[in-house]
Amino acid sequence: MGIKVIFLCAGYGTRLERDLLNSKEHKDLLGVAKAMLPIGGRPLIAHWMDSLAENGEFEHFYMTTNSRFYSQFQKLVKEYDSCLSVLNDGTTCNEDRLGAVASINFAIEEFKLENDDVLIIGGDTLFYNDFDMKKFVSKFNDLKSNTKNCGLVTTYTCKEDETTKYGILEVDQNGKVKSLIEKPQPCETKSRLACPCFYLLSxxxxxxxxxxxxxxxxxxLKEKDATGHLIKYLIANxxxxxxxxxxxxxxxxxxxxxxxNDYFCK
Incomplete structure (x- = not known):
């Protein structure tokens, strides 16, 4: 069976909305879900879907969103036909959101993905063009063939003054994750490996x-919302x-x- 993909698109984009209200530019983006923002002429999430569709490892796309943005994602359902399913979590505002981890579990239970390997992708994230999906999946398959209960998470080197913004992974010489420290001061860890929401789990x-x-x-909610809390738990188990x-x-x-947008318009 192929890998199933879960896109997390149920956030309300409160920070972006605040920025837009305080700016004279891009007023046309007000009310647009972050995953549907135009990036290089395509919705942000479509960049992932186009890339994944080219890789035979991925069988179907699942997307969690909310009542506010649900209709926007229906446009993608028409474009991607039978390979995309969108799930409305029924929430209407940031205060009653499920949280990212609950959204993952909601998708797994509603779409009956308990027996599937899943790739979890944050709906507001894009990687640089040099990311090689085939190599990423190949490493996961190698890992899966040698161990049970496995997962492969992405990391990139952040700047020293950015550690307080992200979950920072500490890994051993073989690449196994030893711990995740949530938004540490630079003096609290030697690692500078930030961990975005892009996880492939058996x-x-x-x-x-x-x-x-x-x-x-x-x-x-704050103790179970951010996916970094889940990664900490998975590291231990x-x-x-x-x-x-x-x-x-x-x-x-x-x-x-x-x-x-500038990067993908080049």
């Missing part, structure tokens, strides 16, 4: 997602390895959107 590893949520069902990339765009605000 089916036996992804089963720990529900376990993670069950153990935190009475915890505040599974064999998680890292895959180095050259960099990525995190389209969370207007400046990062403009940088990403």
């Amino acid at each position: 089916s036996d590893c992804s089963s720990f997602i529900k376990q993670f949520l069950d153990e935190r069902k009475h915890s505040p 599974c064999n998680i390895h890292s895959y180095q990339i050259s960099g990525r765009f995190d389209v969370g605000g207007l400046q990062s959107y403009e940088e990403c």
